[in-house]
Amino acid sequence: MMLASLISAIFTQSLTFLPLALGISISYSLLRATDMTLDGSFVLGAAVFARLVTLGISPVIAGLCALIAGSLAGVMVSFIQRGGRVDPLLAGVLATFILTSGNLALMGRPNINLLTQHTLVSTAFAQSNLAGWSLVALYSLSFCLISCLLVRSRFGLMLRALGDNPALLKRLGTPVETYRLLGFALTNSLAAVSGILTAQTVGYADVGMGFGMTLTGIGAIILGQQILRAMLKRTTLRVAAEFSACVIGVLLYFFAMNGLLRCDINPVYLKMILGIILIIFLRSAVNPNQKRAQS
Amino acid sequence: MTPTLLDIHSVSLTFPGVERPILSNITYAVQTGDFVIVLGSNGSGKSSLLKLIDQRYQPSSGKINLDGKLLTSYRDKSFHCAVKTLTQNYHESLFTSLTVLENYLLIRQQYEPNLLAIKTQHESEFLQTYLSQFNTNLSSKLNQIVDQLSGGEKQALALALTVLYPPRILLLDEHTSALDPKSAEQLMSMTQQITEKYHITCILTTHDLAIAEQYGNRILALRNGKIHHRIENDKKQDFNQENLLAACY
Ligand SMILES: Nc1ncnc2c1ncn2[C@@H]1O[C@H](COP(=O)(O)OP(=O)(O)OP(=O)(O)O)[C@@H](O)[C@H]1O
Ligand SMILES: [Mg+2]
Numbered sequence: 253m254m255l256a257s258l259i260s261a262i263f264t265q266s267l268t269f270l271p272l273a274l275g276i277s278i279s280y281s282l283l284r285a286t287d288m289t290l291d292g293s294f295v296l297g298a299a300v301f302a303r304l305v306t307l308g309i310s311p312v313i314a315g316l317c318a319l320i321a322g323s324l325a326g327v328m329v330s331f332i333q334r335g336g337r338v339d340p341l342l343a344g345v346l347a348t349f350i351l352t353s354g355n356l357a358l359m360g361r362p363n364i365n366l367l368t369q370h371t372l373v374s375t376a377f378a379q380s381n382l383a384g385w386s387l388v389a390l391y392s393l394s395f396c397l398i399s400c401l402l403v404r405s406r407f408g409l410m411l412r413a414l415g416d417n418p419a420l421l422k423r424l425g426t427p428v429e430t431y432r433l434l435g436f437a438l439t440n441s442l443a444a445v446s447g448i449l450t451a452q453t454v455g456y457a458d459v460g461m462g463f464g465m466t467l468t469g470i471g472a473i474i475l476g477q478q479i480l481r482a483m484l485k486r487t488t489l490r491v492a493a494e495f496s497a498c499v500i501g502v503l504l505y506f507f508a509m510n511g512l513l514r515c516d517i518n519p520v521y522l523k524m525i526l527g528i529i530l531i532i533f534l535r536s537a538v539n540p541n542q543k544r545a546q547s
Numbered sequence: 548m549t550p551t552l553l554d555i556h557s558v559s560l561t562f563p564g565v566e567r568p569i570l571s572n573i574t575y576a577v578q579t580g581d582f583v584i585v586l587g588s589n590g591s592g593k594s595s596l597l598k599l600i601d602q603r604y605q606p607s608s609g610k611i612n613l614d615g616k617l618l619t620s621y622r623d624k625s626f627h628c629a630v631k632t633l634t635q636n637y638h639e640s641l642f643t644s645l646t647v648l649e650n651y652l653l654i655r656q657q658y659e660p661n662l663l664a665i666k667t668q669h670e671s672e673f674l675q676t677y678l679s680q681f682n683t684n685l686s687s688k689l690n691q692i693v694d695q696l697s698g699g700e701k702q703a704l705a706l707a708l709t710v711l712y713p714p715r716i717l718l719l720d721e722h723t724s725a726l727d728p729k730s731a732e733q734l735m736s737m738t739q740q741i742t743e744k745y746h747i748t749c750i751l752t753t754h755d756l757a758i759a760e761q762y763g764n765r766i767l768a769l770r771n772g773k774i775h776h777r778i779e780n781d782k783k784q785d786f787n788q789e790n791l792l793a794a795c796y
Pocket of ligand 1: 596
């Protein structure tokens with residue numbers, strides 16, 4: 253019984269987190285930008301969705317609006333760092349800074365309860381937990397699938413080229429800023445998808461719910477990449493492997509977190525311990541950006 | 548009379564805060580088909596001259612014409628098609644974390660804006676044939692990541708991709724200097740093969756006088772940012788290494 257609840261906790265949390273992790277993976281590994289905006293877009297997705305639903309708007313339309321809001325956050329951050337004048341990391345922090353008050357303004361209060369609301373998955377959950385989670389899985393995985401197909405296409409090739417050598421890509425006559433904008437719009441809408449799903453499954457939207465998400469995501473992804481590299485005995489991963497790395501990393505992360513919680517660790521120390529584990533992963537990993545600077 | 552392809556007219560280059568001009572009063576004309584070797588000690592301004600020609604730097608005074616028109620009057624895209632640069636630093640010309648084929652596709656899409664019209668299968672056959680004309684085994688490594696190629700292979704790939712759509716002028720800044728003697732020689736003969744086949748005018752900087760002797764048909768020697776010495780193609784007897792060493796440094 254203990255084990256079953258542990259496993260279901262890991263899977264359900266991973267499901268809602270996966271789109272965000274994929275977004276982080278695209279920005280971190282492909283675009284080579286650590287986009288902290290994802291913290292903010294995650295909340296933005298949840299906030300827009302929750303607010304619209306409580307206003308009595310259909311959950312489908314609310315979901316679409318939340319998705320668009322997420323992509324607009326991506327557009328915003330790509331404008332902030334346009335032309336390389338603001339460091340990408342700083343641009344992301346700035347965008348999240350702006351979004352913190354934006355999200356609060358949108359929600360009108362720090363927390364919106366969704367338990368009594370009609371949402372995208374509420375009918376399914378009313379039937380059974382399994383039906384509910386299957387629907388969540390369907391939403392989550394189909395967005396992941398679409399993004400994977402996009403990343404495997406020529407569009408994805410452009411994003412990888414942009415992350416690798418923007419100066420060269422520009423000299424080849426490619427509108428690099430357009431691709432940067434589209435890339436960030438994609439990753440931030442994935443974060444919004446995670447936010448929308450999380451809000452519905454935990455039953456509320458909260459302005460603070462995105463805190464540390466990007467950081468955790470990067471940690472999980474790096475962990476997954478390390479494991480996959482060791483398994484495949486390769487130093488570089490291709491697109492399909494990157495996504496598998498995401499899945500593995502996310503599952504392991506939630507395994508660790510739920511495991512710690514069940515070991516009666518005081519939740520106060522949870523972030524500290526996870527942070528330390530993260531540092532260990534980051535230090536042992538081959539950072540693609542760092543490798544570039546050295547060579 | 549053949550028209551002047553590239554006309555550098557009393558060009559100077561200064562940087563704010565740098566007292567001595569990097570280049571001063573350079574006047575030089577390059578004709579179609581020339582293979583110009585630029586010599587000079589470290590810091591004499593060779594790379595800066597090439598950067599002026601490919602517009603990475605703008606002259607502080609003087610002007611540079613390509614086909615009788617100011618460089619700055621060309622649109623970005625047509626200029627980048629006409630003048631291409633390869634340096635010893637292959638990072639500048641390759642996407643090193645992508646495969647050989649992907650690098651090719653990215654260059655291809657510059658000339659074929661409809662990305663979806665580019666069929667990968669068809670293109671990989673074309674690339675294989677294209678690469679196999681050069682004396683390298685790159686054609687068997689289409690799906691290898693560029694980072695995992697040897698230095699010589701990377702430089703050969705960079706050259707092959709740079710001339711995939713042949714430019715009018717090819718600027719080579721010590722492109723063989725990081726290679727072992729044998730790879731350097733291979734790359735130089737590949738360079739010659741390409742410039743002859745596609746009638747590309749070439750300006751090459753080097754510290755290797757053997758290259759100057761063997762491949763150059765004109766020599767331009769710089770010292771402290773000024774033209775120190777020049778040898779034209781009617782003085783073939785002056786192209787030996789001892790003479791170059793004595794006259795150019
Ligand atoms: N962007 C710049 N700002 C300031 N000074 C510069 C700049 N670029 C070049 N210089 C200076 O111009 C001079 C000529 O440099 P350049 O790179 O053209 O020499 P070079 O002949 O190519 O030398 P080498 O043989 O070592 O490659 C050097 O003294 C260099 O410090
Ligand atoms: Mg130089």
